[in-house]
Amino acid sequence: MIRVLLLEDNRTLNKRIVDILNGWDFVETVYSALSVSEFDRMVDRDNIDIFLSDLGLPDGCGADCIQTFCDKHPNGRAIIISSNTDGGRILEGIQKGAIGYIFKNDTSFEIIAAIKIALRGESPISPAIAHFMIKHLMALSEAEAEAEAEAEAEAEAEAEAEAAHTVETQATPLVENPLTPREHEVLVAISKGLTYVETASVLGMSKNTVPVHIRNIFVKLQASNRSEAVYEAQVMGIL
Missing domain, CATH: 1.10.10.10 (Winged helix-like DNA-binding domain superfamily/Winged helix DNA-binding domain)
Structure with a gap:
């Protein structure tokens, strides 16, 4: 059984993801935060295994929240869950400690599969985001050259x-x-x-x-x- 912390400011999407997680019998508890301030009050809870974090938040930076989570839960796994396709922001989240990226509109099967991959210590990356990441890395390589x-x-x-x-x-x-x-x-x-x-x-x-x-x-x-x-x-x- 695992405990999951979700940071998503859109109430509709937040509820959808919470429902998906609660429908998985491997999940013991889902902590739901709608803002960075709510995240700050929840992140100190014990034994959080998975952190799903949005990147664009009205009161703070999702990447910074990822770093905070990783510092407080070194054995936990952070995954970016966002609709943002900005390669630079995604890389920032990964640099702060996220091990993967999934889309908010992924199916329940894809979201659960990504968490399973993360629990194995591997990196879940939504196929839909791979194209944007490759383009961003190619642009960085050209700029460096x-x-x-x-x-x-x-x-x-x-x-x-x-x-x-x-x-x-x-x-x-x-x-x-x-x-x-x-x-x-x-x-x-x-x-x-x-x-x-x-x-x-x-x-x-x-x-x-x-x-x-x-x-x-x-x-x-x-x-x-x-x-x-x-x-x-x-x-x-x-x-």
């Missing part, structure tokens, strides 16, 4: 400009340094333990450009990680 391409182009442009400047201002370098001045600045920053984000902030560059410089540094110093790059630079006397 474009950002990486822009970062590489920016890094190459910086390297060319700095190389030209070095040739003009330092015809005979004191130390043979394979790195561009910008790459050297990045190396110095990471040798001090700065993260990529901190390095970008200190050097005034895009956070997407830093990994490109790091890859170039590794290639030029024949290193496979940060520690090796710092060591090789110290051996060469350029750090």
